[in-house]
Amino acid sequence: MKPKVLAIIPARGGSKGVPRKNIRELAGKPLIAWTIDEAKKSKYITRLILSSEDSEIIEVAKQYGCEVPFVRPMELAQDATPGIDPVLHAIQQCPDFDYVVLLQPTSPLRNVEDIDGCIELAIEQHANFCVSVTESEKSPYWMYTIKNGHLDPLINQDKIAIRRQDLPKSYVLNGAVYVAKVNALVQEKSFLNRNTKPFIMPTMRSFDIDTELDMKICESIIMNS
Template identity: 70%
Template structure:
């Protein structure tokens, strides 16, 4: 039997790094619209909803065809609200689904191929969770903490590797796609466990907008992609 899949877009109004970023114009449409439009193309997602406490964001999401079945309680839209809390709340408001796909609107370069690819990876693996990752620009093997202005390797090595080709491959969360089995999410209250499977995405689709510079870079990449197509 084909599993029932609920996709959730979390978008609160209180962004600090880029004010009102979820509805800021990005290459001709609100940031959140890029995620809504790609999610609606999925061949696996049965229902796409927004969770937000912000009336303006809700209005924009509905304009682009995203369902908003409830308004998020303000206490779940604070700076210190854990990211899983709005997901748990949405699951309770919309019961009856086997899997949840979390799609943050700050990943405008993520496409339906990435969304469906992550879902397919999870279903094929038999795991309860799958999240998207990418290779970081800088390897953690070349990162340091500071103690009294002295450099302390973040990941101590017997011998310092000086050639990138010799470094162990590392991956970082890119924030684009999180998929989990509903029962496991309710139990673990996280998408990240020792059993979580990775779905690897390329760097050029892995930008997570957190600063004004991120907005500029993504705008240029989206316009370039549009010209190529």
């Protein structure tokens, strides 16, 4: 039997790096619309909802066909609110799903193949958790802290590799897709543990908008693709 999948787009009104970024126009439509449009193409998502406390964001999401079954409580929309709390709240409001998918609106270049690929990996491998990652641009094997005025390697190695291709590949979370079995997420209260499966995405689709420069880069990529 096909599993029931709830997809949540979390979008609060307060944002520091880029004010009102969730509804800022990006290449002709609001930032949040890029995520809504791709999620609606999914062959796995049963129900797509928005979690927001902001009336303007709610109206924009509805215009683009995203369901808004509740208004997020203000105490779950603060700067210090842990990211998992609105997800757990949404699960309580919309029960009886097998999987939950978190789609942050700050990943406008992520497409339906990425969304469905991550969900598919979780289902096929019977994984409790699966998240999207991309190969890190800068290797942690070349990173240092400074102790007593001297460089101290972040990762101890017998010999420092000179060429990048001699280093093990490393990956970073790109914030684009988070998938979990609902019962496992309610228990763990995190998408990340030692059993989380990685879904690898290309760097070009892994931009996470946090600054005005990120907005310009993503706009340029969209306009020239």
